[in-house]
Amino acid sequence: MAATFKIPMSKMVLTLFLIAVAAVAGVVTWSFRSGLTWTGICLIAVAGPLAVFYWYMLYITPKRAAITVAEEGILLAAPPFASAVIPWASVVKTFPVNLVLDDDFAITKAVKHMSFAGYKSGVVKIKDNREAVIVTNRRDVLCIQTEDRYYLLGPSDLSGFIKEVEKAGP
Template sequence: MARIYKIPMSKVVLTIFLLFVAAIAAAVAWSFNSGLLWTGICLVAVAGPLAIFYWYMLYITPKRAAITVADEGILLAAPPFASAVIPWASVVKVFPANLKTDDDFKIGKTKKFMEFIGYRSGVAELKNKQEAVIVANRIDVLCIQTEERFYLLGPSDMEGFTKDVETIAKQL
């Protein structure tokens, strides 16, 4: 019985991003009075590649992020910033946490990390000097503590994820 939980970026953020790119392209086109050819070259050479890069980072990367809860453990896949296999035998404790209000889970140094308007993915050192893998699109997360590190996970369906993890963790 494996269940997959997705962690996408908010559609509002993506819509605002597309509107921002369109506004920048319109401003560039308007500001160039040197003709359509140079305006087009500028848009293709500068705005196009930047828009593609940011679209990839804000849409494709979070869309691939997923947490699979299975009888053997938890598989975390959030490339390129975080991935892990957490066997149930290594889980010490499971409890809810809040990334904004819990001082123990404030982010200190980051190693491979992306944070953008509520979406977090990567490996970070917490203020208490412990390592944490964070993949969440919300501030309320489920903390899965192992001997090595904390896993702070917050998928879109937090209620279903919490229920599945607690059900399997109680059986152990």
């Protein structure tokens, strides 16, 4: 039976984002004393599209990120930055990693990557120019090592994820 684990953005980040958008809209409204028409035009032309873009990047993209542990392997879906199918036959080993304390897994270069307020998703280079796929909203992750690359996965329910990997894995 498959189990799915989510990796959402922190609710505090989303709340602060909404407060910042409201503050910018308030400042624009206050600073344009030339009338409601020009204020509305500025809010619609500038603040609106930027708010929609950032809302998509901070809420919609992380909300779609999921890790599914099944009998056949792991399905990682974190579009547009990371997605992979990891069959159990390709897994060399699994072990816990702390991204802050373990120097071997420090990110040295971003290939295709998003990192914001603790949320990380994408393909990166780590020490010794090794490639890693990272999807996490936390510092401690489970590293799934294959012959090709490392997968640094840290869903919100990390302990449940580790139990499922131990139960279904190699």
